[in-house]
Amino acid sequence: MIEFSEEQEMMRQNVRRIVRDKVAPRAAEIDEKDEYPWDIFELFHKQGFLALMIPEEYGGSGVDLTTFCLVVEEVAKVSSASAMIVVTHSEGPVFLSAGNKSQRDKYLPRIANGNIVTMAITEPDVGSDPASLKTEARRQGDKYIINGTKSLITNGTVADICFVFAKSKEGNESKGISAFVAERSFPGYKIGKKENKMGYRGNPTTELIFEDLEVPCENILGEEGKGFKMLMNEFNKFRSLVATMALGLAEGAFEYAMQYAKERVQFNKPISEFQGIQFMLSDMATMIEASRGLIFRATSLIEKDDTAPEIRKYVSMAKYFSSDMAMKVTTDAVQILGGYGYMKDHPVERMMRDAKLTQIFEGTSQIQKMIVARFLLSSP
Numbered sequence: 001m002i003e004f005s006e007e008q009e010m011m012r013q014n015v016r017r018i019v020r021d022k023v024a025p026r027a028a029e030i031d032e033k034d035e036y037p038w039d040i041f042e043l044f045h046k047q048g049f050l051a052l053m054i055p056e057e058y059g060g061s062g063v064d065l066t067t068f069c070l071v072v073e074e075v076a077k078v079s080s081a082s083a084m085i086v087v088t089h090s091e092g093p094v095f096l097s098a099g100n101k102s103q104r105d106k107y108l109p110r111i112a113n114g115n116i117v118t119m120a121i122t123e124p125d126v127g128s129d130p131a132s133l134k135t136e137a138r139r140q141g142d143k144y145i146i147n148g149t150k151s152l153i154t155n156g157t158v159a160d161i162c163f164v165f166a167k168s169k170e171g172n173e174s175k176g177i178s179a180f181v182a183e184r185s186f187p188g189y190k191i192g193k194k195e196n197k198m199g200y201r202g203n204p205t206t207e208l209i210f211e212d213l214e215v216p217c218e219n220i221l222g223e224e225g226k227g228f229k230m231l232m233n234e235f236n237k238f239r240s241l242v243a244t245m246a247l248g249l250a251e252g253a254f255e256y257a258m259q260y261a262k263e264r265v266q267f268n269k270p271i272s273e274f275q276g277i278q279f280m281l282s283d284m285a286t287m288i289e290a291s292r293g294l295i296f297r298a299t300s301l302i303e304k305d306d307t308a309p310e311i312r313k314y315v316s317m318a319k320y321f322s323s324d325m326a327m328k329v330t331t332d333a334v335q336i337l338g339g340y341g342y343m344k345d346h347p348v349e350r351m352m353r354d355a356k357l358t359q360i361f362e363g364t365s366q367i368q369k370m371i372v373a374r375f376l377l378s379s380p
Contacts, residue, residue: 002296008067015074018047019082027079030202031350036158037202040082041116049075049086051112053093058104059112060093065237066299069244076248077255078347080354081202083248087241088155088203092117094237095163095179098222098230107161107181118159120150120182120208121231128367130165130177131228135210137166137178144168144180144220146213149192152361156206157191160184164210169225179227181219188213199353236302236311238362239319243295246326246358247288253351254284257333260346264337271336280332287325294318313375320368323358330355 004012022043030037044050052068054060068090076083092111096104111117126133135148146166153159162182169176182189192207222230258281261272271277298314330352334341341348359365 012070015071023082024078030081034201045114050089053090054112058108072244073248076245077252080200083245084203091119094234115160116158117161118155119163121165122152124151135166137168144215146210148210150208153208157204177228178224179221180215182215200357236315239315242362243318243322246322247291249355250326250329253330253333253348257336284329291322291325316368316371320365326355
């Protein structure tokens with residue numbers, strides 16, 4: 001059994017109350033309008049949800065990854081778009097942990113005070129293979145000049161700070177990649193097409209176009225040419241968070257479908273009394289619990305020693321199992337509601353659309369299975 005501290009349980013209950021009262025009533029409208037929910041952003045900022053991963057000395061709470069996942073899980077139960085606000089805001093603190101003191105002093109207080117962050121890796125021809133990215137950075141005096149196009153960038157239209165990955169040195173594939181901190185106000189930073197997505201609507205996904213983007217040399221993160229290694233190390237945390245969003249999504253759909261099954265009467269009795277429905281609910285609940293076990297096994301390992309080699313195995317297991325589970329559970333929730341499940345009057349159709357993305361971003365389910373297999377086959 002997974003046990004959480006009294007402080008973690010108190011935070012979970014507080015988040016649950018806020019989400020129920022303030023976020024749930026807005027969830028359908030956020031999806032329908034596909035506009036960034038600034039009111040939810042301000043609510044989360046006021047409640048301190050956006051500074052949870054930032055150290056206290058910079059204006060945050062400095063919570064551990066497990067506690068942060070509990071917050072994400074509760075938000076994702078009612079609104080994936082709102083959960084994404086919390087998750088993407090954690091990217092800054094994660095990457096800046098690899099930066100120097102000057103970079104942390106400059107950017108962490110700004111992020112704690114509401115500056116929105118994003119991460120620019122994916123390109124039109126580069127998805128699951130980030131080592132092959134084409135964006136180039138060349139040093140010119142006291143700055144780097146970056147040219148390239150990034151695609152499918154979350155928060156692309158609203159981000160103030162962007163972590164850009166670009167090829168800055170000659171080398172085989174990943175060896176020449178560096179990470180830079182860019183700002184929307186920098187010369188050469190342009191926002192391209194906004195995508196019209198199936199799910200996670202309300203979080204703008206766009207192109208970012210860098211045409212002679214000027215980034216000061218002091219804004220390179222870590223050593224030049226070591227950005228890919230940094231990215232791979234931090235993927236463990238990001239993938240844990242995606243798995244947690246999938247878990248929350250599934251829980252929300254399951255709870256809604258179970259309540260509906262208790263109330264929906266057919267053949268003079270609630271449909272929850274039919275064995276077929278009972279088997280579906282049992283499978284859904286079991287998969288949710290299995291997902292929770294994998295996720296918090298992974299986060300506990302990361303907190304104990306984030307360099308342990310087995311972490312990648314557990315994180316990848318958690319990520320692909322949870323996302324596949326969310327797709328199955330939300331689809332079954334729609335099935336339990338029957339024709340009504342296909343209608344936008346009920347949240348399960350939105351949850352099903354949202355669940356699909358968890359199988360794709362931050363590494364597809366197929367990539368995660370390859371990672372697990374490599375670990376198993378390389379073990380003595």
